[in-house]
Structure formats: C-alpha cells, structure tokens
Amino acid sequence: MGLILAAVGFGVITASILALAGVGFTLQFGVTNVLNLAFGSTMTAAAFVAYVVSQSAPLVVAVAAGGAFGAVFSVLVNRFVFMPFIHRGTRLFGMIIVTLSMGLVVQYSLQAIFGASFFSLPDIGGPTFHLGSFAITGPQVGILGLGLVAMACVHVLLRYTTLGKAMRATATNSDLARSCGIATDRVIDVAWAISGCLCGLAGVALALDVTAFTDTTGGDFLIPIIAVAVLGGVGQPYGAMLGALVVGVASEVAAAVISPDYKDAVAFVILILVLLVRPQGILAEVSGAKEVAS
Amino acid sequence: MRPRTRSLLAAATLACAGLAALDGAAAAAHRAPAAHPSRATLTVGEFNPFSGPDASFGPEMVGGCIPAVRLINLDGGVMGHPITCLVEDTRGDPADAVPAADKMMATVSNLVGVLGPSSDEALATVPLLNRGQVPMFVDTGQAAFDHSPYPYFWRITPADDVKGYALALWAHRAGYTRAAAVFGSDVGSQSDVPTLVKAFKQLGGHIVINQRIALDSTSYRTEVEKLVQARPQVIFTEVDPQTGATYLSELQQLHGLIPVIGTEVTLEAPWLKAVTGAIGAGAMARDFTGMQPYAPPSGPAWATFNGSLLHSSASVPQPRQWSQDPYSMTYYDGVNIMALAMLAARSTKPSRFNRDIPLVTEPGPGKVVVTSFAMGKAELAKGRRIQYVGAGGPIVFNRWHNSTGAFEAARLVGGQVKIIGEVTAAQIAQLSGH
Numbered sequence: 001m002g003l004i005l006a007a008v009g010f011g012v013i014t015a016s017i018l019a020l021a022g023v024g025f026t027l028q029f030g031v032t033n034v035l036n037l038a039f040g041s042t043m044t045a046a047a048f049v050a051y052v053v054s055q056s057a058p059l060v061v062a063v064a065a066g067g068a069f070g071a072v073f074s075v076l077v078n079r080f081v082f083m084p085f086i087h088r089g090t091r092l093f094g095m096i097i098v099t100l101s102m103g104l105v106v107q108y109s110l111q112a113i114f115g116a117s118f119f120s121l122p123d124i125g126g127p128t129f130h131l132g133s134f135a136i137t138g139p140q141v142g143i144l145g146l147g148l149v150a151m152a153c154v155h156v157l158l159r160y161t162t163l164g165k166a167m168r169a170t171a172t173n174s175d176l177a178r179s180c181g182i183a184t185d186r187v188i189d190v191a192w193a194i195s196g197c198l199c200g201l202a203g204v205a206l207a208l209d210v211t212a213f214t215d216t217t218g219g220d221f222l223i224p225i226i227a228v229a230v231l232g233g234v235g236q237p238y239g240a241m242l243g244a245l246v247v248g249v250a251s252e253v254a255a256a257v258i259s260p261d262y263k264d265a266v267a268f269v270i271l272i273l274v275l276l277v278r279p280q281g282i283l284a285e286v287s288g289a290k291e292v293a294s
Numbered sequence: 295m296r297p298r299t300r301s302l303l304a305a306a307t308l309a310c311a312g313l314a315a316l317d318g319a320a321a322a323a324h325r326a327p328a329a330h331p332s333r334a335t336l337t338v339g340e341f342n343p344f345s346g347p348d349a350s351f352g353p354e355m356v357g358g359c360i361p362a363v364r365l366i367n368l369d370g371g372v373m374g375h376p377i378t379c380l381v382e383d384t385r386g387d388p389a390d391a392v393p394a395a396d397k398m399m400a401t402v403s404n405l406v407g408v409l410g411p412s413s414d415e416a417l418a419t420v421p422l423l424n425r426g427q428v429p430m431f432v433d434t435g436q437a438a439f440d441h442s443p444y445p446y447f448w449r450i451t452p453a454d455d456v457k458g459y460a461l462a463l464w465a466h467r468a469g470y471t472r473a474a475a476v477f478g479s480d481v482g483s484q485s486d487v488p489t490l491v492k493a494f495k496q497l498g499g500h501i502v503i504n505q506r507i508a509l510d511s512t513s514y515r516t517e518v519e520k521l522v523q524a525r526p527q528v529i530f531t532e533v534d535p536q537t538g539a540t541y542l543s544e545l546q547q548l549h550g551l552i553p554v555i556g557t558e559v560t561l562e563a564p565w566l567k568a569v570t571g572a573i574g575a576g577a578m579a580r581d582f583t584g585m586q587p588y589a590p591p592s593g594p595a596w597a598t599f600n601g602s603l604l605h606s607s608a609s610v611p612q613p614r615q616w617s618q619d620p621y622s623m624t625y626y627d628g629v630n631i632m633a634l635a636m637l638a639a640r641s642t643k644p645s646r647f648n649r650d651i652p653l654v655t656e657p658g659p660g661k662v663v664v665t666s667f668a669m670g671k672a673e674l675a676k677g678r679r680i681q682y683v684g685a686g687g688p689i690v691f692n693r694w695h696n697s698t699g700a701f702e703a704a705r706l707v708g709g710q711v712k713i714i715g716e717v718t719a720a721q722i723a724q725l726s727g728h
Binding site: 003006007010013014017116117118119120123128135137139206209210211212213214217220221251252253255256259260261263264 | 506513520535543544549572
C-alpha cells in the first residue's frame, strides 16, 4: 500500500512536466489549429539553451532563458514557416508533415551543433523530504513548483484577463471572434508565445528530471504529450492538466502494481478506454459549455 | 544493446567510412612495394550498419580493418596480393542487408571474407554468406549462434548470454549474495538476463528483484522504490545512457547509491558521460564497475595494432578513439587470421583456407606464438606452425567456431577507464558447462 501511495506521489511529479507540455501543446492547437509535431524538438532546443546559459549563470536564469527561447522560437517558426503554408491553404495533414519536418530540422541541427552526446543541467541539490514511503527531492520540488506556478498563471490568464477571453473566443470560433472585433492574428501570435514559453519550460523541466538529455529527448516525449492533450480534449488546457494527472499517476501506479515494463502501455490503454467512452476527451464538453457561457 | 544514432549522422558516417576505406586502400597500396601490383586485390567486406540506428558499429569496424590491411600490404600482401577493406552498409536491417549481401557476393571480385554481420542482420545473412562460402568474423552476440552449424561462421567476441556469467562471477568474487537485475526491455539487453540469473543462483546468490525497464521514461522513482524495498547489495544493469542516468540519479537522490555492475554497454563513452553527469564523478568511481570482453590495451599484439591504427589517421577519422575498443581489436584480428590462414593453406580461395583458420589460432605443442601478420608470415615461410595471439588476446575456437574469451572489470577513475580485474575464459567455461 505504501508503495502505491508513493507511486501516486511520483505520478504527480511526472504529471507536472506533462501538464506544462500538454497545456502548451493543446493551447497551441486550440487557438491556431496547427498540430505542431515540432513541439518535442522545441522542448529539446530549449533545454540546450538552458544548458548553455547555465554554464555562466544561475540555474533559475537558465530556466527563464529556456522559457523565453521557447516563446520567441515558436512565434518565429509560426510566422516564417507555418503561416506561409497556412496562407497557401495547406490542409491539416500537410501541416502535420510540415511540423514533423520542422521538428527533424531542429533535432538534426542540435545534433550537428552539440554532437550526438548527452548533457546535464547543474544539480539543484537540496534535501530529500520523506513522507512515509514517499520521498521527494530538491529538484523534484522545483519541478513541481514550476508546474504549479505555470498552471496557475495559465488559469489566471484564461479566466481573468481580456487576452485570455480573446484566446478562448479565437479557439472556439476564430471567424466569429474576428467579426466581434478581436484581433485574431495578434491573439494567435500571443498564443504561440505563451504555448512556446510553456514548451520551453517543459523542456528544461524534462532535462532536469531525466538528468541526462540528448537531441532526441524531447521528441521521445511527444507521444505522451499528445496523449495528454487528446485525453483531456484537444484544445482544452484544463483537460490537458487533468490528462497529465491521469497519465502520470496511472503510469507510476502501473509500474508499482504490475511491472515497469507495462508503464507506458497502461497509460495508453487508459487513453483508448477513455476515448471509447468519450471520444471528445474528458473535459471537452464541460469546456465547450463554459466557452458558450462566458 | 549498442548506442543509438540517427540517420543524418549515419549518412555522414557512411560517407566518411566509405572514403576512409577507399583512401586507406589507396594509401596502403602506395606503401606496399613488395605486393605485386599485377596481382588481383583481395577484398574484405565490412558488412555492418553504417547508417540507421546502429550506425556507430561501422566506424568501429573501419578502426580495425584499415590498420590490419595497412600492415599486411606493408609486408607485401598475401602471397603478393594487396588486400583492401570495402564498406558494405547493411543499414542494420535484414531487409537491406540481404540484398546487400547478395550484391556483394555477386559483384565484388576476390571477396575473401567479411567482418560482420552484427546482431541486426545476422540471422538473415549468416546462412546466405555461408552458402556463398564467404568466411565471416561476426560481431553478433546472439545466443542462437552458440551452437552454429555454419562452417564459414567464426566468432571471436563473446556471445550476449556469456556476459551474464561474467557479471555473476564478478559479483560473487566481491562477496555479494543479493542482487537486483535492472535491464532495458529491448531484446539485446534482455538476452543477458537468463544466464545472469542462472549463474548467480549457481554461485549461491539470489536475484531479489528482476526489473524490465521501459527505456527513456521521464522517471523511474517507483521502480527505484521497489528496488530499494527488495534490499539488494548490488545492481546488475544494461540500459541506454539516458535511462541509466535517470534511474541511478533518482536512486542516489532518494536513497543513496548502491554498487552497480554493468555490461560493456555501460563502459561506452556516451553511457559514462551521461551517468557521470547525473550522479557525479565521485559516485561513479566509488560505486560503478563495468565488464567488457578482455582486450587489455597492452602487449605486443595490441602495440602493433595501435601503432598501425594511429598511422591510419588519413583513413580512420580520429583513430585514437578506437585504441582501446575491444570490437576494433577483434576486427583487426579477424583480418589477420584470414590472411594467415591463406598463407597456411597456400590459397586465397575461401573454400580452401577456411578450414585452416583454427590451425593458425589454436595452441599446440611446437607452435610458435605470433602477434602480428608479419611475424606469422615469417614463421610460416620457415615451415613452422603458428598460434596467432591477437590484439584482443588468445583465440581458441570450440567446435561451433565460437571463441568465448575472458572479461575484464573496469572502473571510471579520474575520467579514465581503469581495468581492475579479470574473469577468465576458464572460469566462464566452468560455470556455463561449455
């Protein structure tokens, strides 16, 4: 029993990274309608930026640099790579190929620049806190804190700011939003910046958590991110948060109860089961209703 | 399990290796005044992945083949024939390797043997090469070839399942009786586990937990908790670098490290860098030991190999990286053994010299121990029988053409891999009953 409780706790830590990435990914798709498969590689690139900055600055600055890089890079990629294709009428499948290609360009560029090797961010250190069989280390507290703060910020942005309402309106119906006077192009730019920032922060958090990362680390994480987004209801940030919690906790409990070998499989079995019952994802309907209400 | 690389690097590596092989042959031909230019050049195929996920295998092979043909050509070639290495990329995939083998056998004139295939393509291509009467010095570790029925098959690197015996023996010698097996869920890593469990039990030990680990997860905290609850004294492991770094750093942070004994994968540079970055150099030096095929970077055979390797910089990029690589040493030995067998059989026809391969490697009364092609050639010319002891050590083939060899234990001290002990071939044979 103690091990299962510990696994639930560990699942929450994993969920905090998944939530950062999943919310960024789903926000991006919800507002811009681009299923960005370069998301994982952008996470990796942000981790490398943080690594470079950490060589001469404190880790907190490196984390901020990773987030900033994710924001700027995402906006630029959208403006100069994705938008030209969208303006030419490239459809969803075509855009998926474009984003996949962009991801490979980023990954191979990182490999060319840094080499096919492994890198580590500086150790945060700090004490390990024990609560029964559950233990949490200094770096994990940092990652958990980062996830909670970022999610709180996203919540405040979406619920209590004009920009957040504009983003939600654009996500729900961009044509209607535009006809209501919302500058949807600017909203989309901001959405790319915010989701890119979350992507960058997720990349740095992932690099801190796995302790040794390489040019494929973020890309390997892409499938769980998509699973989280789909589970929560694509385009629904709150759904992604819940999805992250489900996937994170389910995979750790599976490792404790069944076998570590089934860790990933169980999370995806849950995904399939949920989608069989609710094809729109866990929170899609609730969120949809709220969009109409607001 | 071997390191992963990606296709862009692989393509570049292929190009470099191809150029290296061509360049190496040209350079060697220049320095071979005693070889008869009019005589046909003999070809050794480097039949391994040079692209795809295991693209790192190929350059390792170039690091062994080029130094060998360089020295053979400097010494006048094989019965006057110059010899060269030819890159044949299998892409690490049977679908590509089978046509590559067919093409190589159909189009390469004077193909006297190949280095490889690797585990990626061995099951599909060993029968083909055997049917084509091409001697092959394989680097596959698959246990399926422990009792190989193929006469042209030769293996001088230990089979994967032999590693389990070596790990168990080393832990037993250190006095451990309760161990954890933490291995990746991939086929290569899992092939070590059955013999490890069996051997450790035979030695009186107990595997208290056997974890199949999903590779490259973001966290192994739950797995670490289960491991700690089983109270092992030592961890046996083979996982990829990122997984090893994450798992061991979480163990270190949550409960403190316990000693780790890894396979040869854990002594490869990417693994050492990743895990050292995660747990620190001090912990690595104190708690980590890796076991790899015994190929000490010392002795006359190694000195000859290394000297030639370092002179091959025009053909082998960064040659120093292969100086202590046991696989490069065994590829070098494979070429020398085939060349000496040709001299012993007085024929460059594979169907003639293949059966003489054990004659130049096995010990015996009245045999002269030689440590290079030149020494062997000179002794054979005097009518003496020889035992070639290679850069990778002595080679004794069993009836299935496997030469198990010994294992060495190594630690990372001050950033350098230091050999700290050995598990002998005899100890492994005693435990395995072979």
